[in-house]
Each structure stands twice: as C-alpha cells, then as structure tokens.
Amino acid sequence: MSPSPLHEAVAHHKARHEEYPGGSYLRLTDKFQGAPRGTVVIDGRVVYGYPSIGRILRLETGLHHQFRAPFWVEEKVDGYNVRILRVDDQVLALSRGGFICPFTTDRAPDLLDLRILEAHPELILCAEVAGPGQPYVSGHPPYIREDVQLFVFDVMRMDQQQYLPQEEKRALVEGYGLPAVAHYGRYAPEQWHEMRELLWRLAGEGREGVVMKEDSPRDHRAKCVTSYSCVDDIRGTVDHLRDLPAEYFMGRVLRLALFIDEQGQGRMDDLRQQLGSAFMDGLFKAIEQSKQEHRVYRTHRCRFRDPENARRLLKHLKRADGHLHIVERGLEREGDYYVLAFDKLHASMTGLLGHVLGGGLVFD
Amino acid sequence: MSPSPLHEAVAHHKARHEEYPGGSYLRLTDKFQGAPRGTVVIDGRVVYGYPSIGRILRLETGLHHQFRAPFWVEEKVDGYNVRILRVDDQVLALSRGGFICPFTTDRAPDLLDLRILEAHPELILCAEVAGPGQPYVSGHPPYIREDVQLFVFDVMRMDQQQYLPQEEKRALVEGYGLPAVAHYGRYAPEQWHEMRELLWRLAGEGREGVVMKEDSPRDHRAKCVTSYSCVDDIRGTVDHLRDLPAEYFMGRVLRLALFIDEQGQGRMDDLRQQLGSAFMDGLFKAIEQSKQEHRVYRTHRCRFRDPENARRLLKHLKRADGHLHIVERGLEREGDYYVLAFDKLHASMTGLLGHVLGGGLVFD
Numbered sequence: 001m002s003p004s005p006l007h008e009a010v011a012h013h014k015a016r017h018e019e020y021p022g023g024s025y026l027r028l029t030d031k032f033q034g035a036p037r038g039t040v041v042i043d044g045r046v047v048y049g050y051p052s053i054g055r056i057l058r059l060e061t062g063l064h065h066q067f068r069a070p071f072w073v074e075e076k077v078d079g080y081n082v083r084i085l086r087v088d089d090q091v092l093a094l095s096r097g098g099f100i101c102p103f104t105t106d107r108a109p110d111l112l113d114l115r116i117l118e119a120h121p122e123l124i125l126c127a128e129v130a131g132p133g134q135p136y137v138s139g140h141p142p143y144i145r146e147d148v149q150l151f152v153f154d155v156m157r158m159d160q161q162q163y164l165p166q167e168e169k170r171a172l173v174e175g176y177g178l179p180a181v182a183h184y185g186r187y188a189p190e191q192w193h194e195m196r197e198l199l200w201r202l203a204g205e206g207r208e209g210v211v212m213k214e215d216s217p218r219d220h221r222a223k224c225v226t227s228y229s230c231v232d233d234i235r236g237t238v239d240h241l242r243d244l245p246a247e248y249f250m251g252r253v254l255r256l257a258l259f260i261d262e263q264g265q266g267r268m269d270d271l272r273q274q275l276g277s278a279f280m281d282g283l284f285k286a287i288e289q290s291k292q293e294h295r296v297y298r299t300h301r302c303r304f305r306d307p308e309n310a311r312r313l314l315k316h317l318k319r320a321d322g323h324l325h326i327v328e329r330g331l332e333r334e335g336d337y338y339v340l341a342f343d344k345l346h347a348s349m350t351g352l353l354g355h356v357l358g359g360g361l362v363f364d
Numbered sequence: 365m366s367p368s369p370l371h372e373a374v375a376h377h378k379a380r381h382e383e384y385p386g387g388s389y390l391r392l393t394d395k396f397q398g399a400p401r402g403t404v405v406i407d408g409r410v411v412y413g414y415p416s417i418g419r420i421l422r423l424e425t426g427l428h429h430q431f432r433a434p435f436w437v438e439e440k441v442d443g444y445n446v447r448i449l450r451v452d453d454q455v456l457a458l459s460r461g462g463f464i465c466p467f468t469t470d471r472a473p474d475l476l477d478l479r480i481l482e483a484h485p486e487l488i489l490c491a492e493v494a495g496p497g498q499p500y501v502s503g504h505p506p507y508i509r510e511d512v513q514l515f516v517f518d519v520m521r522m523d524q525q526q527y528l529p530q531e532e533k534r535a536l537v538e539g540y541g542l543p544a545v546a547h548y549g550r551y552a553p554e555q556w557h558e559m560r561e562l563l564w565r566l567a568g569e570g571r572e573g574v575v576m577k578e579d580s581p582r583d584h585r586a587k588c589v590t591s592y593s594c595v596d597d598i599r600g601t602v603d604h605l606r607d608l609p610a611e612y613f614m615g616r617v618l619r620l621a622l623f624i625d626e627q628g629q630g631r632m633d634d635l636r637q638q639l640g641s642a643f644m645d646g647l648f649k650a651i652e653q654s655k656q657e658h659r660v661y662r663t664h665r666c667r668f669r670d671p672e673n674a675r676r677l678l679k680h681l682k683r684a685d686g687h688l689h690i691v692e693r694g695l696e697r698e699g700d701y702y703v704l705a706f707d708k709l710h711a712s713m714t715g716l717l718g719h720v721l722g723g724g725l726v727f728d
Binding site: 052054055056057058060061062063064065066222238241245246247249250251253254256257258260261265268271272273274275276277279280283284287356357358359360361362363364 | 416418419420421422424425426427428429430586602605609610611613614615617618620621622624625629632635636637638639640641643644647648651720721722723724725726727728
C-alpha cells in the first residue's frame with residue numbers, strides 16, 4: 001500500500017492530520033482498506049498500525065484450531081504498545097492509536113540502544129513499555145519495581161505490513177543487545193499440555209501471558225493470558241469501576257474460570273479468595289479516598305529527560321481523557337530527570353461514591 | 365386519576381390492550397402522567413403499578429437524608445412482585461409489568477385466604493412470591509425449601525395510588541391471617557446503629573434486606589440490602605453472565621463493599637472467599653453444562669392447579685423471553701397438582717462457551 005490511499009481515508013473521516021515537533025503526519029483513526037487503526041503516514045512513509053491479536057481461552061482446542069504449524073511463544077507484557085522509528089534525525093515513539101507518545105519519545109534513549117535505527121533507518125521496533133512509572137495503564141508487572149522498561153517483540157519495515165521473521169528479529173535483538181520480551185521456545189499445536197504447564201508457571205511468576213506466532217509465512221497469531229493477569233487487572237482498576245465498561249471486569253472473571261477449568265480444579269489454590277480480595281480491597285481504597293478527599297483518583301509519577309515533553313504529555317492526556325480528569329501536581333527536577341506528577345481523577349466513581357456516602361438514593 | 369388518561373396513553377404508545385380469560389384490559393408499558401409502568405385499567409378501574417423503590421447504600425447518612433420522621437421496617441423478600449385483586453368473580457395476580465401472571469393467578473388460593481377480597485373487593489394486595497418453585501427470577505430465600513410462598517407487604521385500593529396506612533394494613537393482615545413480610549418495628553432516622561445491627565442479623569439469616577416506610581402522610585420509602593443478597597444474586601446468575609448486563613454484577617460487588625465498609629472490616633469474615641466462590645463456582649457449573657450438553661440452561665419446575673394455566677405461563681414466558689429460549693420438558697400430574705417442567709436456555713452464554721471451548725478466538 002502506498003501512502004496515497006491513506007489520504008483518501010481523510011475524505012472518509014477515517015484519518016486526521018496531526019502535528020509533531022518535526023512537522024505534521026497523517027493518522028488513521030479507524031481501520032481502512034486493510035490497514036489497522038493507528039497506521040500513520042509520516043515523511044512520505046507508511047508505518048502500519050499494530051493490530052489487535054485474538055485471544056484463545058482453551059489451549060486444548062484453541063492451539064489446534066488456530067495453528068497449522070509450530071509457533072513461537074513469547075511473553076505478553078502488561079504495559080502499553082509502541083512503535084519506535086526514526087524520521088530524519090528524530091527518534092519517535094508512536095502509540096497504538098498513532099499518536100506521537102511524548103513520554104516514550106523522551107525516554108527512548110534510556111530504554112534501548114538506538115544505534116539500530118541509525119544503521120537501519122527503515123526499521124520500526126514494536127515494543128511494550130511497562131512499569132510503575134508509565135503514564136497510561138493501571139497495572140504493571142511485579143518484577144519491574146520502578147520507572148519503566150521496554151521490551152521489543154516485533155520488527156517491521158517502513159511501508160510493509162508484515163513483521164520480520166522470528167530468526168531475523170532475534171538476530172537484530174541479539175546483535176544490538178536490545179531489551180526484548182522473554183522467549184519460551186517453539187511449540188507444536190499438539191503440545192497443549194506443555195503450554196498449560198508454561199502458563200501455570202507464568203501465572204506463578206506474575207506474568208500476564210503469552211503471544212503465540214505461527215512459524216510460517218502467514219505468521220498467524222493468538223494470545224492467551226494467565227490467572228494472575230485476570231485477578232491483577234481487576235485489583236488494579238476496580239477502584240474506578242464506574243469509569244470502565246462493566247464488561248471489562250466480567251470478561252476477566254470469565255477468563256479466570258476458563259483458565260482454572262483447564263488447569264484443573266486442583267490448581268484453584270486460594271484463587272477464590274484472591275478474586276474476592278481483588279474486588280473488595282480495591283473498592284475499600286476508593287471508598288476511603290472518597291471519605292477522606294471527596295474524590296477518587298490515582299497519582300502517576302513519570303520521569304522525563306526534557307521538561308517540554310512532560311508538558312506535551314499532559315496535553316496529550318487531556319486531549320484523550322477530557323480536560324477535567326487530569327490534574328497536574330508538579331514537575332520537579334530529581335537528579336538527571338524531571339519528574340512529572342499528575343492525578344487521574346475518576347469522575348464517575350467520584351460522583352457515585354459522593355452521592356451514596358452522602359446518603360443519596362440509587363435507582364437500578 | 366380516572367381511567368380516561370390511560371386511554372390517552374395508548375395514543376402515545378405507552379399503553380397496550382391485553383387479553384385475559386375474562387376479557388381485555390389496558391396495560392401501561394411505560395410511566396405516564398405520574399402513573400408507574402405496570403398500571404392497568406381493568407373492568408373500568410385503575411390498578412396502579414408498584415413503583416421501584418430507591419436504594420440507600422449508607423445507613424449513617426442515608427436514613428437522615430431520606431426520612432423526616434420515624435419509619436417502619438419490613439423484610440425485603442427475594443422473589444417477584446405481584447398485585448392480587450378481584451375482578452367480577454375472578455381473582456387475578458398482576459405482574460410488575462401489568463401482565464396477568466398465570467402462575468400466581470392459578471396458585472393464589474393456595475397462597476393466601478382470599479376471603480379478604482370477597483369482603484373488600486376494592487382492595488389490592490401487593491405481595492412478593494418467592495421460593496424454588498417460581499417461574500421467574502433465579503434466586504429464592506434459603507428458608508423456603510420447596511414450592512412458593514407469598515408475603516403481603518402493602519394494600520392499595522382501586523383507583524388510588526397511595527397505600528393503606530401501616531396500622532390499617534396490619535389490622536387486615538392479622539384479621540384475615542394473611543401471610544406477610546416480617547416486620548422489624550419502627551425506627552427513628554438517628555437509629556442507624558440499630559439498623560446496622562438489624563441488617564447484620566438479616567445477612568446471617570440469609571435475608572435479602574429491608575424496605576423502610578416513613579410513618580407520615582408522605583409515606584416515603586427506601587430499601588437497603590444485605591451482604592448475603594449481593595453474594596447470593598451473583599452466585600445465582602453468573603452461570604448466564606453474558607445474558608445479563610455486566611452492570612448487574614458490578615453493582616452488587618459495589619454494594620457489597622459499601623455494606624462491609626459500614627459494618628466494619630471486622631465483619632468481613634470470609635466474604636472475600638464467598639464472593640470469589642460465587643463467581644467461580646457458578647461459572648464452573650456453566651462450563652460443565654456446555655461441555656456435557658452443549659448448552660447452558662436452568663430447569664424450572666412449577667406446580668399448577670389447572671393445566672391450562674401452565675400452558676398460559678409458557679406462552680407468557682415465550683412472549684417475554686423470545687421463542688427460542690423457553691423449552692418445555694413436560695407437564696405431569698403429581699398428587700393434586702400438575703407440575704410443569706421447562707428449561708430457560710441462556711443463549712448468549714451457550715454461544716460464547718461453545719465458541720471458546722471449541723478453540724475460537726475472542727477479540728476484546
């Protein structure tokens with residue numbers, strides 16, 4: 001696909017022009033003619049979006065149903081998806097939706113050795129950024145204790161929608177010493193018992209799950225998550241349950257039941273207790289915040305190299321979340337970094353808890 | 365309000381003509397000019413609908429906020445709402461929505477002494493019908509072991525929207541020996557500690573909660589449920605979670621957290637475990653049904669005096685739930701009764717579990 005069809009997408013209200021420090025680019029706000037949402041045209045090149053990967057909830061049938069050949073298994077990291085690329089002399093990080101992410105763009109030189117993009121300016125590194133110091137999602141892997149880390153999981157080329165083959169990707173990762181997602185080997189579709197054991201082990205390590213990539217030209221993919229991920233997602237977000245679709249939670253409850261059913265009830269352990277705690281303890285925290293501070297919020301702290309990027313991040317978040325929900329707390333120098341602190345105010349939960357704790361009636 | 369405005373409602377598509385064995389009547393399908401949904405005009409008289417009662421989730425503030433005078437406290441029973449009345453020589457039971465309920469109409473002579481309606485044909489008995497042998501809702505109070513029971517909680521008159529005062533209602537209930545909801549006394553809005561202890565006791569007894577009715581001409585009402593009710597509702601319905609709004613579950617999780625927060629964390633007991641079990645064990649049951657029988661369903665068994673009413677019930681349920689979801693199993697004589705057995709097929713859950721257990725992909 002050449003850049004021109006994307007310009008057609010503008011006419012169909014499926015693409016928008018966006019500004020960035022280096023000029024302007026085109027961003028696909030919806031899928032269009034086979035290109036996923038988040039695809040961009042920048043400096044005359046197409047950077048394809050990273051499509052969503054379908055999920056299997058049963059290994060025994062799902063592996064057979066999805067894969068016609070052995071597949072590579074990699075860790076699915078609980079963070080946010082970026083595409084890192086070089087445009088002229090600038091390194092940029094694109095979010096899933098195709099925005100320039102001011103945080104990841106700022107921190108890219110800390111997170112990986114960027115010489116790969118000097119040597120191969122046509123490459124795009126697809127990666128997950130995770131950790132307590134990131135500005136977007138609620139959770140993070142327990143093994144990242146501070147700030148953020150980046151994990152490359154795919155490499156693409158400009159103007160091309162497919163990914164480099166596994167061997168080629170791993171040669172680049174090893175050659176440049178790039179941080180990458182953990183690699184668990186190559187499995188055949190019959191090996192569902194082995195995959196089940198792998199997922200059980202990953203659950204115990206607090207890992208989100210796996211992405212499976214067929215070792216074949218069609219490169220078909222599917223993902224599968226652990227019980228840990230289901231419970232941790234609930235624990236991490238239930239304090240603002242009214243600000244999320246209720247289906248978010250019920251989907252995770254259902255995935256958990258299916259996971260345990262396949263692992264065998266003997267592996268139930270204390271998951272009933274953990275699930276109940278995830279729901280209750282997160283809500284007790286929100287109730288306490290509402291009583292003490294009359295609002296339900298979460299404070300994020302993110303390190304920046306350049307304070308201008310901190311300001312760009314706030315602008316970016318306010319654009320995405322609505323002006324009232326992001327409250328800046330301050331930007332302070334700490335060592336070599338500027339630390340931006342801001343609150344995400346959960347407006348619906350704040351309103352609901354204020355109403356009911358004040359004695360208001362609810363009709364439902 | 366005279367019957368004529370309800371005829372106006374037909375023109376506004378807020379009322380419909382319905383047939384019943386004695387003729388036809390008018391049913392309000394939406395609220396209209398102050399009359400609630402479920403209001404009917406039958407034999408030239410208006411029978412007002414039973415409005416929904418607002419819920420408080422915090423006693424300390426809610427009692428003060430809602431009540432200007434002491435209030436009567438009655439048990440809220442986990443069943444379905446009916447209005448029982450006499451039209452010509454027929455006793456009829458109206459559902460919340462204003463349909464003639466074939467089941468309750470059939471069983472009314474078993475459930476209460478109907479001589480009250482012979483002596484006072486202008487009265488309408490508002491009651492809850494509960495028990496494992498009812499055809500509608502999933503749960504029932506644990507203290508009703510078989511069939512159904514009826515509990516009167518309000519008495520109205522034809523053409524009048526207000527309820528009889530508490531003393532008058534109780535005189536009728538006692539005079540005619542009617543089954544009625546448990547009565548817990550009269551409380552002042554300051555007595556929130558006493559109300560908290562009452563709700564804690566009711567939770568332990570497996571009761572759903574209370575309805576509070578202000579002892580004043582305005583007769584203001586509010587309801588409040590127990591932790592037992594929150595967990596029991598989840599346990600009773602999670603097997604068909606995809607056939608209910610996800611908000612149904614998350615609302616109960618939130619109520620549970622607010623209940624425990626007010627009771628004090630010392631009363632948490634094993635509620636985390638119970639909540640986790642309610643979600644997991646109900647889903648394991650659905651997964652097992654899907655594996656064994658390729659469908660998720662629940663079997664109901666209801667006793668009838670007249671087999672014609674059993675057929676009317678099936679027609680009524682099929683009209684409400686769509687033709688595919690009610691599957692008759694049989695109608696058999698057992699002693700003095702005819703027992704109708706039918707399955708409610710949970711179509712969305714059947715479809716989803718069939719898809720994922722078969723190895724299908726899910727995008728979310």
